[in-house]
Amino acid sequence: MDAIEIKQWTSDSVAADLERAIHEHRLPPATKLGEDELGDAYGISRTTVRAALHALSHRRLVELKRNRGAFVAQPSVREAREVFEARSLLEPRTARSAAERMTDIELARLRENIEDEHAALDASEDGRALFLSGQFHLEIARIADQSTIEAFISELISRSSLIIALYWRRRAALCETQAHHALLDAFERRDGDAAEQLMKSHLLDLVASLDLRNVAQPATSLREALQR
Amino acid sequence: MDAIEIKQWTSDSVAADLERAIHEHRLPPATKLGEDELGDAYGISRTTVRAALHALSHRRLVELKRNRGAFVAQPSVREAREVFEARSLLEPRTARSAAERMTDIELARLRENIEDEHAALDASEDGRALFLSGQFHLEIARIADQSTIEAFISELISRSSLIIALYWRRRAALCETQAHHALLDAFERRDGDAAEQLMKSHLLDLVASLDLRNVAQPATSLREALQR
């Protein structure tokens, strides 16, 4: 079947694999992540799975319930607002720094990223497109050369993916890549002011495209909905 | 001796205990944290110790070296700059929010915090004073009611403590509480603009009071210094 048996999984690589699966919406919010189940799937012991699950819980991608198990997180409306509030504090300034110190090679990588995203969208690979969209933002933080801020943004992007899974209202599928194109233009001009401003409004647009009225609760799995 | 035997330590509480010890400089940078050693100290197995150590490594307070062990982290000069860069992006705006929504009760708690810090300084309990100083910043984030940003700031504050341990140059011992007093005044007036501005310059002052010339490397333990 798969080449799973070939690779030697470590707790880190398992965590990365799960994070990507969550990011691509292959593991939707509230999915139960049983330790035995995962151990069998990856061919590793529960000990290693536990380490990976704990790592993801520190990034708020997985919720650990004592004696209940691990579940893909379901960010609340409040948490959703907070995540984008944090992003709006970090990313615009980071985009400015990136614009001011970007090399042609880095610019080319960003351009490539956008093209891949387009290709994924054309192939209706929504999950992959969403992941690449996140990679675009992450790449900008990487170019800004601030690894600490980059780590925060990385976490926020992954969490944003969960938020999108829960609260996205189909509307603007294109505006996403549109905004990224605009940012790329600013980067090409090494225009820090424009990049900061564009990132700011891009994030605002993202929040606007979500349905964050507390009326519609996460619509989670059965009992979870009633425990609230 | 101690009441350690009474308490039932969990991985979380052990992590919190270690974090506080690090924050108060009872565990200086580069201290080796052996698993057996810690297990004996807390009366728990290595399994639980490992979970705590991993948690702290996610917050960049301890560095895990494969097959080598866990050590209290030694932030590089570069990392030090990054941490304060991140703080300067997050904390000023957070202070503004806090100022605008602060209640009298919260104000009183902050005042109390400053008094405790004064008392600790008078008693020459430097570690405790440093911890309380961090708590002041953390309390502000809590008042701003943004738990996501609060979590980031909490991590940055703890890491700042390590940075101070490594790079502090004795100079302004008082300016710290001075700045906190000024912030408190702004909070009393619910003056968001002033709070944001004061926090911004407070953080700049902090960086200025560090010796971040790359000349003087961490001055770590023997071999560590040479591996760089």
Place this chain on the structure above:
DNA sequence: GTCGCCAGTTTTGTGTACAATCTTGCGCAC
């Protein structure tokens, strides 16, 4: 008929044992 209690089953939490890896010290060759 409904509510409450109790036991069975499943899943996580913790402790222990073994394997892999790295460090350290000695010995041998050049």
Place this chain on the structure above:
DNA sequence: GTGCGCAAGATTGTACACAAAACTGGCGAC
């Protein structure tokens, strides 16, 4: 005398086994 290599010791990484807790189902009493 110096440098390399190998073996012994120590420490972490992983797997396994047991204990604790929570959910599920059924039985019995009111």
